[in-house]
Amino acid sequence: MIGRFARKLFILAVALGALGPALAQDMIELEAWVAFSDHRYDWAVDTAERFNALQDDIHVEMVSVVDYDTIVNNYTLGREDGDYPEIVQLFDAALQFAVDSDWFSFAEEIIAGREEVLGHPVNFDDIIPVISNYYTVDGVWASVAWNTSTPIMYYNVDLLEQAGITELPQTWAEVLDACVALQPLVDDGTISACASWPFSGWFIEQWLAQQNEYMVNNENGRAARATEFNLDTDAYRAIAQFYRDLYSNGYFIFEGQDQWGPPTQNFISGKVAILMSSSAAARAVSEGAAETGFRLDTTGMVYNQDAPSGWVGNILGGATMWISNGLEPAVEDAAMAFLLFFSNTENSASWHTASGYVPVRNSSIELLQNLAPGNEILWDIPSGARVDIEADDWYAAFPNFLTASTQLGNSTVNNATRGSTYGTFQQSRPYYNGLVEDYMLNGGDLDAMIMDTNATLTELLQEYNFLFADE
Amino acid sequence: MEDIAYSVHPILVTLVGAVLGAGYFAFLRWQTQVGSVNISLLIGAIAGAAGATLLTAPLGYCMFQSDQKSEDIMVGWIAVALGLMLTLNIFSSLLWRYFRGQRLLPRGDTTPGAFRGRFGLVYALAALSPTILVLIFFVYLPMFDTLRFSTFLARFGAPRTRFICVSNFSRMLSDVDYHSNLFLSFALSFGIIIIAMSLALLIASMLNQPIRGASLYRTLLIWPYAISPIVAGSIFGLLLGTESGIVNRALDLLFGAKVPWLVSIPAAQISVVLASVWNVIGFNILFYTAGLQTIPKDLLESASIDGASAWQRFARITFPLLSPFTFFLIVTNTIYAFFDTFGLIFVLTRGGPTESTFTAMYRVYVTGILASDIGKSTAQSLILFLIVVGITIVQFRVGQRRVQYGNY
Numbered sequence: 109m110i111g112r113f114a115r116k117l118f119i120l121a122v123a124l125g126a127l128g129p130a131l132a133q134d135m136i137e138l139e140a141w142v143a144f145s146d147h148r149y150d151w152a153v154d155t156a157e158r159f160n161a162l163q164d165d166i167h168v169e170m171v172s173v174v175d176y177d178t179i180v181n182n183y184t185l186g187r188e189d190g191d192y193p194e195i196v197q198l199f200d201a202a203l204q205f206a207v208d209s210d211w212f213s214f215a216e217e218i219i220a221g222r223e224e225v226l227g228h229p230v231n232f233d234d235i236i237p238v239i240s241n242y243y244t245v246d247g248v249w250a251s252v253a254w255n256t257s258t259p260i261m262y263y264n265v266d267l268l269e270q271a272g273i274t275e276l277p278q279t280w281a282e283v284l285d286a287c288v289a290l291q292p293l294v295d296d297g298t299i300s301a302c303a304s305w306p307f308s309g310w311f312i313e314q315w316l317a318q319q320n321e322y323m324v325n326n327e328n329g330r331a332a333r334a335t336e337f338n339l340d341t342d343a344y345r346a347i348a349q350f351y352r353d354l355y356s357n358g359y360f361i362f363e364g365q366d367q368w369g370p371p372t373q374n375f376i377s378g379k380v381a382i383l384m385s386s387s388a389a390a391r392a393v394s395e396g397a398a399e400t401g402f403r404l405d406t407t408g409m410v411y412n413q414d415a416p417s418g419w420v421g422n423i424l425g426g427a428t429m430w431i432s433n434g435l436e437p438a439v440e441d442a443a444m445a446f447l448l449f450f451s452n453t454e455n456s457a458s459w460h461t462a463s464g465y466v467p468v469r470n471s472s473i474e475l476l477q478n479l480a481p482g483n484e485i486l487w488d489i490p491s492g493a494r495v496d497i498e499a500d501d502w503y504a505a506f507p508n509f510l511t512a513s514t515q516l517g518n519s520t521v522n523n524a525t526r527g528s529t530y531g532t533f534q535q536s537r538p539y540y541n542g543l544v545e546d547y548m549l550n551g552g553d554l555d556a557m558i559m560d561t562n563a564t565l566t567e568l569l570q571e572y573n574f575l576f577a578d579e
Numbered sequence: 580m581e582d583i584a585y586s587v588h589p590i591l592v593t594l595v596g597a598v599l600g601a602g603y604f605a606f607l608r609w610q611t612q613v614g615s616v617n618i619s620l621l622i623g624a625i626a627g628a629a630g631a632t633l634l635t636a637p638l639g640y641c642m643f644q645s646d647q648k649s650e651d652i653m654v655g656w657i658a659v660a661l662g663l664m665l666t667l668n669i670f671s672s673l674l675w676r677y678f679r680g681q682r683l684l685p686r687g688d689t690t691p692g693a694f695r696g697r698f699g700l701v702y703a704l705a706a707l708s709p710t711i712l713v714l715i716f717f718v719y720l721p722m723f724d725t726l727r728f729s730t731f732l733a734r735f736g737a738p739r740t741r742f743i744c745v746s747n748f749s750r751m752l753s754d755v756d757y758h759s760n761l762f763l764s765f766a767l768s769f770g771i772i773i774i775a776m777s778l779a780l781l782i783a784s785m786l787n788q789p790i791r792g793a794s795l796y797r798t799l800l801i802w803p804y805a806i807s808p809i810v811a812g813s814i815f816g817l818l819l820g821t822e823s824g825i826v827n828r829a830l831d832l833l834f835g836a837k838v839p840w841l842v843s844i845p846a847a848q849i850s851v852v853l854a855s856v857w858n859v860i861g862f863n864i865l866f867y868t869a870g871l872q873t874i875p876k877d878l879l880e881s882a883s884i885d886g887a888s889a890w891q892r893f894a895r896i897t898f899p900l901l902s903p904f905t906f907f908l909i910v911t912n913t914i915y916a917f918f919d920t921f922g923l924i925f926v927l928t929r930g931g932p933t934e935s936t937f938t939a940m941y942r943v944y945v946t947g948i949l950a951s952d953i954g955k956s957t958a959q960s961l962i963l964f965l966i967v968v969g970i971t972i973v974q975f976r977v978g979q980r981r982v983q984y985g986n987y
Contacts, residue, residue, distance in 0.1 A: 181948050184735045209736040300822055361822055362842050365929045373823040380822075535950030538929075546933045568952070575737035 136442045138168045139193035143179045143427065145172045147391075148255070151462045159449050163226075166442045168195075176427065177534060180205070187211055192432060194443050197254065199427040200242070201533040204329065206430055207245050208531055208576040213433040216249035218444045226445035228452070234469045238516050241526055243428050251428035252447040253468040255459070257388040258422050259314050260511045261410055265403040267299060267381035276405060279413035280350050283382065287359035290381055294358075303354065303382035304361035304371040309541035310425055311384065312347055313527065314409060319343035320417035323528035323540075324569070330523040333577055334530040337565040339540060339558050346412050351548040365538070365545060376400060384409065386425065387512030390464030394508060406508040408515040421519025423527035426465060461502065466512050473513060476502040531572035536565050587643040587652060592635060593628045596663060600627015603667055607675070614678030622674050623667075630666035634658040638730060641744035650749035658745070661965075729958040735951040747958035756934070757942065757959075763848075764939040764963075768916035770852040771859070776908055778856065779863030780901075784893075786864070787871040797868060804861030808919055812926030815854040816841070819927075844935045847928050851936045854927060855920050862915075863908050870904035871897070902982045910974055917967050939963055 142152050149172045156168040173179040176199040186192035187209075198206050206212055219230055232240070232249065239253050263276050271289040275282075287302035294301060305311075316323055321343035324334035354360035361380060363370040368385075375383035376396030385393070390406070397404040411419040429450065431443045449455065457472040459465060467473050479502055503510045519525050530536075543561045547554055604623025608616055635642065635658055642655035676683055704711075729747055733740040751757045786797055803811070818826050819840035827837040840850045874897055882892050898905075921941040924930060930937035930945070940963060947956025 177949055181951070184951060188735060205736070210738070211736065304822065362839075362932075363821055364842050365931045367816075367841075367929075370820040370823050373820075377823065532950070535952065538945070542931070542934065545931065549932055571732055571952075572734065574741065575732065575734050575739055 134165050136166045136439055138166065138195060138439070138443055138446060139171055140168055140195035140197075140429070140446075141171045141173050141179055141183065141193045142197045143173055143176045143199070145174070148463050151459060155450060155455055155458075156446075159446055162449070166446065168446050176201070180534065183211075184209075194432055194435060194439060195447065196430050196432065197427045198251070198430050200423075200425055200527065201537065203243070203245075203250075204529045204531045204533060207250065211433060212251070212430045213435070213440060214245070214248050214250045215252050215431070215444065215447070218431065218440055225441055225448055228445045228448035230448060231469075231471075234453070234471050236466075236468060236470060236513075236516065238519055238521055238525075239424055239466075239468050241521055242424055251430045252451055253428050254426075254447075254451055255388065255463070255465040256424050256426040256468055257386045257465050258424050258512045258516050259311060259384055259409040260387045260390075260515065261407045262375060262383040262385060262389075262393050262508075263405050263407070264375070264378065264381045264397070265405045267293065267378070267402070270298075271381070276407045277382070277410060278407060279410055281413050283410050284353060284357075284359070286382065287354070287357070293381075299381060300374070300379040301361045302359040302380060303384075304363065304374040304380040305382075305384035306368045306371050307362060307365050307541070307545060308368075309366075309537035310386075311409075312344075312540060312544060314422055314425075315347045315412065316341075316343050317421065317423045317525045317527065318409070318411045318419055319346070319415040320420040320522070320524045322524060324530050327523040328526065328528040329530045330526055330528075333573060334528070335566075335570060335573060337536070337562045337569060339543075339562040339565070343412070343415065344540075344558065345554060346414070348544045348547045348554055350412070351544055352551065355548045356551075362545075362548070365541060372396075378402060386464075387466060387509075388426070388464045390509050390512070391462065392464075394506070404508060406511040408511060408518075421521070421525035422515055423525055424466070424516055460509065461506075464509060464512070466516060530569060531576055532565070532568045535568060539565055584645040585640065585643050586645045586647070587655070589632075589635075589640040589643065592631050592640065592643060592655075592659060596627040596629075596631020596659060597624040598627065599663060600624050600630065600667055600670075603627070604671065604674070607671055611675065611678075613675065619674070622670055626666045626670035627663060629670075630663035631659045633662035633666060635662070638744060641742075642749075644744075647744065648749065650752045651745050653752060654745040654748045725957045725961060728953050729961050731954045733954040735953060740954075743954070747955050748962070750955070751959065751962065757939070759934070760937050760939045760942045761962075761966075763935075763937065764917060767848065767852055767855075767920070767936070767938060768913060771855045771916040771920070772909065772912045774852065775856040775860050775863055775912055776905070779860050779908075780867050782860075783864050783867035783871055784897075786868055797864075801861040801865050803857055804859065804865070806858065808855075808858055808922040809926055811854055811858040812923035815850065815857070815923075816927055819850050841928050842932045844932065847932055847936050851920070851924055851927060854923055855916065858923065859912060859915050863912070866904050866908055867901065870901045874900050906974070906978045906982045910971055913970055913974070914967060917963060 140152075140156070142149060144152065149170070153170045156170050160167050171193065173182055179196065180198060180202045183192055183196050183198075216232075219225060219232075223230060235253060239256050240249060243249065243251050243253060261277070267290065268274075268276070268286065271286070271293055273286050273289050277283045277286045283303065290299070290302045293299050313323060321341050322328045322338050325336040325338055326332040326334050328334070351360070355362060361371070361374055363374070371380075371383065372385060372389060372393065374380050376393060376399075378400050383393070394404060409422060429447050431440060431447070435443065451468055453469050453471040453475055456467045456469050457475045460467040460472065460476070467476070539561050543557050546552070547557060601620045601623040604619040604626070605616070608614060608619040635655060640655075641647070642651045642658070673683055730742060730744060731740045732743045732746075782800060786793055786800070790796075806814075818824055821827060821837060821839045821842060824840065826840065831837055838846055840846050878896055879892055882896055887895070917938075918940055921938065921944045924936055924938060924941045925944065928936045930941050939959065943956045943959045943963065946952045946959060
């Protein structure tokens with residue numbers, strides 16, 4: 109009797125077990141990996157929750173991964189194991205790899221000419237051209253822009269005025285002049301040095317673009333697949349020399365390759381007068397300056413006044429959201445709908461105010477210039493990080509947030525400023541950055557160093573091409 | 580086979596192995612004066628031929644083909660040498676056991692009651708199988724993959740790979756950057772091991788004194804070992820920043836001077852060593868504390884009654900009796916210093932300034948994980964593996980003579 113009952117119970121359990129997933133099948137679960145773990149991650153979680161609240165059948169789960177490099181590695185390894193998210197944030201340097209790997213569905217192909225996806229409007233034309241251009245591969249819009257930034261200068265105006273500088277430096281020469289003027293403040297112990305900024309390969313890429321120079325051949329890999337490195341240029345030499353001049357005169361505090369925290373801290377705490385950093389640091393630097401109690405002003409990234417081309421423009425940096433391929437059409441649409449929500453006019457504006465990343469839509473800038481009373485669109489989280497402003501025009505209250513948009517807006521879009529794309533981007537960065545570091549710290553035969561590194565990087569690139577390029 | 584041109588023909592390679600093997604066995608026969616000369620020569624030649632082909636034949640003797648560079652041929656001979664070391668050792672120990680009339684395989688522990696009877700072997704295997712399976716799937720198969728990938732040009736996510744013989748290895752022969760990475764690994768490891776072990780012994784000796792709250796101190800001192808190298812790196816990053824670091828803040832207030840801990844040479848290397856020492860020292864203290872408690876008190880007391888000074892007691896009694904612990908710690912600390920410090924380096928210095936803290940293991944990480952260039956990085960990791968195996972063998976050889984186990 110008990111035996112039969114137990115068997116019935118067992119059959120029932122099996123039936124329920126089979127039925128359970130079938131009942132839950134209506135719910136689409138999406139995982140999205142982002143490379144943030146600070147207030148920017150909080151914003152992403154908050155926005156995903158607002159999206160989840162809009163409908164019952166899609167649930168987006170945000171996952172925080174340490175940094176840009178790690179997210180690419182983890183996704184790559186996950187892909188080998190068959191365990192990866194539907195949505196992943198990939199930074200600019202991974203663009204060519206993302207395309208070559210054949211692991212992603214392109215946004216434009218998912219949208220397939222629709223005006224909206226699950227009720228979320230596409231409105232592609234609204235995206236700022238320099239941004240949509242960067243992430244357009246062979247004429248197809250590949251990924252959804254989210255966090256877009258560009259380097260800008262941050263100046264401690266109080267210190268500059270103390271040194272008798274009234275105009276903010278715009279060029280390399282003006283930075284060096286300002287450092288000469290600031291030297292008395294260093295000597296009397298008011299500050300530690302003139303300038304400090306993260307020693308990142310990203311700035312080298314930017315300065316090449318400003319001088320209308322390519323990093324790799326075939327027009328930065330935009331006209332055809334890049335096959336050779338192009339470091340043997342006056343533009344690259346000039347960058348190395350600028351760093352050497354800054355450092356050997358004691359104007360620059362070097363905190364190590366790719367260390368972003370310490371230089372920013374040096375500036376915020378008033379130990380240096382000049383910081384160069386991502387526009388994405390605008391929020392943190394503004395708050396830090398206010399806390400320490402000095403006046404902050406910003407300009408576009410300083411440029412080489414001696415470059416024959418003058419200032420041409422800057423590349424945009426940051427990352428975009430990619431959708432893994434091989435998903436069910438309904439899941440793919442859900443992912444696309446989420447990303448359209450994630451980057452719509454209101455959220456893009458909110459994201460900008462929360463971080464300093466450039467709004468990716470023109471309509472977001474317009475929205476911020478004409479705020480309705482109460483400014484509900486501004487990011488509101490319990491942590492108290494909310495910015496309450498009186499003005500209708502957000503940029504009138506926070507002019508430093510506009511510097512990045514202006515810089516990108518004024519940039520000429522060509523294949524130098526669209527930035528390089530090639531498969532060994534991540535691998536190569538430490539090489540061309542390390543060369544400049546070596547020359548800055550130790551001097552030496554710059555030409556020989558460049559020849560050597562250029563050959564190494566070209567070899568790596570050709571190996572990559574051999575494994576990935578269509579034959 | 581006929582249409583491939585060789586600069587060194589496979590038959591010649593095999594012959595060289597056979598001659599070396601026969602010669603080595605003849606030497607052993609002369610040295611031991613045991614067994615038949617002819618059999619020694621025959622088995623020696625077979626072992627030598629097997630050794631010469633062990634690592635070269637699976638690759639089709641590609642490194643000896645005429646289109647290869649001289650570095651590749653050199654790598655080929657190194658592979659022959661490694662194969663010979665392996666086969667000659669195994670064959671000679673077996674042959675001389677046979678000559679001496681011993682069992683070919685040493686008898687294991689034959690304690691009565693352990694897995695005996697008809698199904699003894701089955702039970703034993705069943706009990707061992709979880710471990711064996713874990714070893715197969717998580718150690719031996721990945722190891723085999725590592726061997727295989729080291730002969731390929733390969734990247735994660737790539738649609739194809741390319742067999743490139745031993746180019747990944749021969750490239751390292753001529754790569755001066757890699758040589759300095761290797762040298763640096765040795766130098767930093769040496770510093771880490773010396774400081775971490777001597778300091779740990781000092782602290783453990785102090786902990787061994789009857790002081791109040793010794794167990795609390797012990798816990799606090801061992802605690803850094805529970806922290807992963809990455810976190811240790813972050814902690815030291817906060818401490819050692821040039822402008823914003825706590826250490827320089829203190830130095831500035833006290834002496835008006837700042838040390839660029841992480842961005843100058845040799846300060847960056849010293850910082851990496853100190854951070855690693857801090858990270859691993861808890862482990863050493865743990866073992867030395869345990870070791871000190873095994874030393875019989877009466878021995879020390881009687882020495883003390885006989886007039887031995889504290890230093891003499893330490894040098895003549897304590898330190899020799901601790902030698903098994905010292906030996907164990909040297910081996911584990913070598914492995915830590917070579918393989919586990921890359922996370923700390925990644926956070927602390929990124930191998931800088933100007934690659935002055937770029938160790939060979941950090942190179943493996945950067946090449947394989949950050950750049951997905953797995954062919955090169957597996958080859959680099961095999962070199963490191965061979966080095967650490969080599970060091971460990973040397974340590975065991977030296978250790979067997981110096982270490983005193985038990986029986987006091």
